[in-house]
Amino acid sequence: MVRLADIAYPSLRQITAFLSPRRIVFGIDSRKDLAKEIRRLEGSRPLIVTYAEPKLISTVEEIVKILRSDGMDPIVYDQAEPEPRIEVAENLATYARNGSFDVVIGIGGGSAMDLAKIASMSVTNPKPVRDYLGVDLVPKKGSSLVCIPTTAGTGSEVTMFSVLSVGKKKMDVASPHIIPDVALIDPFLTATMPPQLTAGTGMDALSQAIETVTSLAATPLTDCLALTAIQLAAKWLRAACADGSNLEARSGMALAATLSGLAFGSGKLTLGHSLAQTFGPARKISHGLSCGIALPYVMDFYLPVIPERLSLIAEAMMVETRGLSVSEAGKVAIHTVTKLVEDVGIPLSLKEFGFAKGEMSELAEICAREWPRPNSPRELTDQAVREVLEKMWEGRILA
Numbered sequence: 001m002v003r004l005a006d007i008a009y010p011s012l013r014q015i016t017a018f019l020s021p022r023r024i025v026f027g028i029d030s031r032k033d034l035a036k037e038i039r040r041l042e043g044s045r046p047l048i049v050t051y052a053e054p055k056l057i058s059t060v061e062e063i064v065k066i067l068r069s070d071g072m073d074p075i076v077y078d079q080a081e082p083e084p085r086i087e088v089a090e091n092l093a094t095y096a097r098n099g100s101f102d103v104v105i106g107i108g109g110g111s112a113m114d115l116a117k118i119a120s121m122s123v124t125n126p127k128p129v130r131d132y133l134g135v136d137l138v139p140k141k142g143s144s145l146v147c148i149p150t151t152a153g154t155g156s157e158v159t160m161f162s163v164l165s166v167g168k169k170k171m172d173v174a175s176p177h178i179i180p181d182v183a184l185i186d187p188f189l190t191a192t193m194p195p196q197l198t199a200g201t202g203m204d205a206l207s208q209a210i211e212t213v214t215s216l217a218a219t220p221l222t223d224c225l226a227l228t229a230i231q232l233a234a235k236w237l238r239a240a241c242a243d244g245s246n247l248e249a250r251s252g253m254a255l256a257a258t259l260s261g262l263a264f265g266s267g268k269l270t271l272g273h274s275l276a277q278t279f280g281p282a283r284k285i286s287h288g289l290s291c292g293i294a295l296p297y298v299m300d301f302y303l304p305v306i307p308e309r310l311s312l313i314a315e316a317m318m319v320e321t322r323g324l325s326v327s328e329a330g331k332v333a334i335h336t337v338t339k340l341v342e343d344v345g346i347p348l349s350l351k352e353f354g355f356a357k358g359e360m361s362e363l364a365e366i367c368a369r370e371w372p373r374p375n376s377p378r379e380l381t382d383q384a385v386r387e388v389l390e391k392m393w394e395g396r397i398l399a
């Protein structure tokens with residue numbers, strides 16, 4: 001059995017910073033405290049950014065009612081879209097700049113919250129959104145920002161990222177100035193997610209946490225968060241998919257998502273998200289689903305170099321590892337994750353999404369070029385990535 005204290009952290013030989021929102025409010029019915037949170041931020045003119053999702057209409061109406069009864073007059077912008085395009089972000093930026101809003105509230109999944117971040121920053125940063133794509137290019141903090149997730153996956157409510165689709169590519173605005181001031185997490189709001197969305201978004205949370213554990217930038221702090229997120233997802237994801245109204249399971253997954261966001265925001269992601277962000281947009285496979293498909297293969301890829309870290313994952317998933325070598329325990333982690341992916345109905349081969357085997361070389365080249373990960377414990381060469389993608393195409397797992 002490996003203990004956290006036995007792990008060698010390359011990150012401890014450098015200076016590291018941990019970033020997070022100033023307030024994280026968590027709990028069933030916490031949405032009812034939104035007006036109080038806005039007053040605390042000295043806001044009075046809120047802009048709500050969301051999408052016209054039929055299952056969220058009553059949630060948005062309730063929030064508007066709560067704010068109105070506190071004397072505010074919120075404006076609802078419901079033109080957000082899943083995996084938002086840069087053009088949508090530019091339109092929203094113009095809208096936000098013209099509205100003299102002093103607080104932006106993002107209600108929805110990662111896509112709506114990521115657009116809310118754009119609205120908030122645009123109030124004080126006048127250039128086109130496109131100019132802020134990249135790391136640390138946003139000069140000033142924007143309006144106050146509250147993010148309220150309605151999926152349990154991305155952890156965007158606590159991160160410094162806004163992910164936008166630019167043509168067929170995914171690109172980030174990455175800046176401490178877009179970290180929400182308040183993350184308000186009410187697991188009740190995730191109860192309307194159907195099983196497939198629950199599974200895909202849950203896999204996003206799990207893969208963020210697992211990739212952070214595999215990262216050379218992981219710290220003891222990010223590991224505490226990531227391993228707890230893994231434990232929660234192992235315990236609650238099946239139950240949340242089987243019965244969406246199980247609020248204990250929804251709470252477990254909501255917490256898993258927030259913890260995974262806190263973890264990866266500083267500990268960083270590795271090959272899984274590079275792959276997902278390459279093949280997902282190529283076939284319009286949702287972000288969470290893409291992460292789930294890639295996850296077991298990525299663990300398999302890292303097993304030879306960080307078996308002790310994979311064995312920590314097995315223990316977090318509450319699997320018995322006594323008497324096993326670290327390598328055997330690492331394999332157990334891969335099998336346990338694979339079983340979870342299968343149990344929640346996620347296919348495990350790229351063939352099933354209509355890819356041809358010949359496309360793997362080009363995808364590998366794009367993945368290695370566009371999504372390099374200096375913090376990956378194995379170098380992501382074209383060839384290494386192609387080998388992983390070919391296994392994924394065939395559905396050939398595992399160690």
Ligand code: NAD
Pocket residue numbers: 051053055056081082083084108109110111112114150151152153154155156159160161162163170189190191192193194197201204287288
């Ligand atoms: P999403 O926001 O893209 O929404 C997916 C679908 O779920 C939409 O059709 C939406 O209408 C629906 N939906 C949302 N909440 C619902 C509910 N409660 N009930 C029923 N339907 C609901 O989904 P997501 O997976 O949360 O976000 C994915 C996006 O987030 C991607 O663009 C991804 O790249 C990005 N992302 C951002 C970060 C970050 O740190 N900013 C991290 C990971 C991923």
